[in-house]
Amino acid sequence: MRHGVVILPEHRWSRARLLWTRAEELGFDHAWTYDHLMWRWLRDEPWFGTIPTLTAAAAATSRISLGTMVASPSFRHPVPFAKELMTVDDISDGRLICGLGAGAGGYDDEVLGGQPLSPGERADRFAEFVACTDALLRQPETDFEGKYFTARGASTRPGCLQSPRVPFAIAATGPRGMRLAARYADIWVTAGPPGWSEPLPYSTAVPLLADHLRALDEACAEAGRDPSTLRRLVVTGAMIRGVLDSVASYQDACGLFGGIGFTDTVVHWPRSGFPYQGRTDVLEDIAVSVLNEKTGGRR
Numbered sequence: 001m002r003h004g005v006v007i008l009p010e011h012r013w014s015r016a017r018l019l020w021t022r023a024e025e026l027g028f029d030h031a032w033t034y035d036h037l038m039w040r041w042l043r044d045e046p047w048f049g050t051i052p053t054l055t056a057a058a059a060a061t062s063r064i065s066l067g068t069m070v071a072s073p074s075f076r077h078p079v080p081f082a083k084e085l086m087t088v089d090d091i092s093d094g095r096l097i098c099g100l101g102a103g104a105g106g107y108d109d110e111v112l113g114g115q116p117l118s119p120g121e122r123a124d125r126f127a128e129f130v131a132c133t134d135a136l137l138r139q140p141e142t143d144f145e146g147k148y149f150t151a152r153g154a155s156t157r158p159g160c161l162q163s164p165r166v167p168f169a170i171a172a173t174g175p176r177g178m179r180l181a182a183r184y185a186d187i188w189v190t191a192g193p194p195g196w197s198e199p200l201p202y203s204t205a206v207p208l209l210a211d212h213l214r215a216l217d218e219a220c221a222e223a224g225r226d227p228s229t230l231r232r233l234v235v236t237g238a239m240i241r242g243v244l245d246s247v248a249s250y251q252d253a254c255g256l257f258g259g260i261g262f263t264d265t266v267v268h269w270p271r272s273g274f275p276y277q278g279r280t281d282v283l284e285d286i287a288v289s290v291l292n293e294k295t296g297g298r299r
Helices: 013-026 051-059 079-089 119-138 175-184 202-223 247-261 280-291
Strands: 002-006 030-033 067-069 094-102 141-145 150-155 168-171 187-190 231-235 264-268
Touching: 002 231, 002 280, 013 030, 013 051, 013 168, 013 280, 030 051, 030 094, 030 264, 051 079, 067 141, 067 175, 079 094, 079 150, 094 119, 119 141, 119 150, 119 175, 168 175, 175 202, 187 202, 202 231, 202 247, 247 264, 247 280
Parallel strands: 002 030, 002 264, 030 067, 067 094, 094 168, 168 187, 187 231, 231 264
Antiparallel strands: 141 150
């Protein structure tokens, strides 16, 4: 099991730097930050840019993988985004993971004057976004013509350090998204039940997650892909609760997740208030008891 943590981009760098470097010191395999212009419950709170944050984190760390959780086409175009990804991959010495999702509408779409999309249109746009970004990161020059995105002679030289490109972590729970993950992803991502509702205790969420894993295996079979080549990552704290209550709950949750086929578990850095309220001393204890045990969670 690999272990990760989400650090919200809410602190000035003098404070945020301490969190990113501490995540590495604690032994986490990967650290992520949200890619939004503003986020639902913290709309009136400080919120910094994702790519500059990951760039600074790359310069401040040396081992931990760094990723977007998750970037969407709501306000991004594949051409400048691919250039940024290539650059952060270089600065991090090949430690970047590109998390991608379809977007959920709301502020990120509306702030640029975009029109609301139907679920089908959102899925179409996401498929184009993934395909175009994939092409841009795999080849030195790209032409792409779609309904939502166009690239004409787009250059991404010298390319990514990682080959054939930075890994894609695609968030998906529906059939179309699963098929997209089976085709393009290195890591499949779920946060549990789709949408926003009452979070489930982690033990209660396991049957639902198992259903998602079976659907993913079917999508891989349809695509002619070996399912074992696709990592499976579960993000906890939003729709799946209780994982960070104690060292014992974390160990239990990771055991349950690993038992049904997950390769990665991600938690949120504890905050003093809603959302993701928790205790950093529990996170520290988890690092000692789980992340740094030779026979525990380290790969």
